[in-house]
Amino acid sequence: DEVRQSLIDNQDKFKKYWKSLDAFSHGSQELELEKAAFLLKKEGDISPVIETSKGKMIVQLVHRSPRTYK
Numbered sequence: 001d002e003v004r005q006s007l008i009d010n011q012d013k014f015k016k017y018w019k020s021l022d023a024f025s026h027g028s029q030e031l032e033l034e035k036a037a038f039l040l041k042k043e044g045d046i047s048p049v050i051e052t053s054k055g056k057m058i059v060q061l062v063h064r065s066p067r068t069y070k
Contacts, residue, residue: 004049004058023065033057 036047040061047059
């Protein structure tokens with residue numbers, strides 16, 4: 001996708017728009033955001049552009065926390 005590639009190629013230009021998400025578990029975010037995030041395999045991977053109720057987003061996996069059970 002052209003928008004995604006532009007963001008990747010020009011990260012410094014778009015940093016002011018970046019928002020950091022705290023770690024989250026299944027069922028705590030919008031479905032499309034969760035799907036995109038949990039499909040990322042390794043740290044540094046970047047999702048395709050996804051549509052959420054808050055607008056278009058791209059997710060980058062920064063750190064995967066170990067799974068915990070309650």
